[in-house]
Amino acid sequence: MIVIGLTGSIGMGKSTTAEMFAQEGIPVNDADQVVHDLYHGEAVDPIAEAFPNAVRDGVVDRQELSRQLSVAPEKFKLLESIVHPLVRKREAEFLDKHKSAGAALVVLDIPLLFETGGEKRVDFVVVVSCDPQVQRQRVLARPGMT
Known part of the structure; x- marks a missing residue:
C-alpha cells in the first residue's frame, strides 16, 4: 500500500486536495x-x-x-x-484497516507533517501551496479570523 503525506500551510487548499483524493475513492485520514x-x-x-x-x-x-x-x-x-x-x-488504526481491506493507496492529511516527523511514515509527500494573496483571502474568510 502506498502512503501519501499531504501537507501545506493554513489556507493553501489541503482540504480541497484531500477531497479530490476522496472523490477518487482513495481513503484519507485527516489529522485535524x-x-x-x-x-x-x-x-x-x-x-x-x-x-x-x-x-x-x-x-x-x-x-x-x-x-x-x-x-x-x-x-x-x-x-x-x-x-x-x-x-x-x-x-x-487507519493504516491497518485500509491495508487489510486491500487499499492500493491512502492519504494522510497532516498539516504539521514535517514538524512531527511524519515524512518518515509516508512513501510520497504532496505539498499544497498557493499564491500568498489567495491564502490571505481564504484565511480571512474563515469564521473568527482577522
Whole structure:
C-alpha cells in the first residue's frame, strides 16, 4: 500500500486536495479531524488534568485551551505530548484497516507533517501551496479570523 503525506500551510487548499483524493475513492485520514474527535473523546481526561478549566461538558473547550496556551506557551509541548501519540494511534488504526481491506493507496492529511516527523511514515509527500494573496483571502474568510 502506498502512503501519501499531504501537507501545506493554513489556507493553501489541503482540504480541497484531500477531497479530490476522496472523490477518487482513495481513503484519507485527516489529522485535524482526528484531533477534533479526540477533543470530544479520548483526549478529554488527560487535557482536563493538564489544563484546568479547558474541558466543559465533557468536551475540550478549544477557545479556553487556546487562551491558556497564549498565557503559557511553554505548555504547547505538554499538549503535544498528550495529543500527538493519540493521533498516531488513530493513524496506525487507519493504516491497518485500509491495508487489510486491500487499499492500493491512502492519504494522510497532516498539516504539521514535517514538524512531527511524519515524512518518515509516508512513501510520497504532496505539498499544497498557493499564491500568498489567495491564502490571505481564504484565511480571512474563515469564521473568527482577522
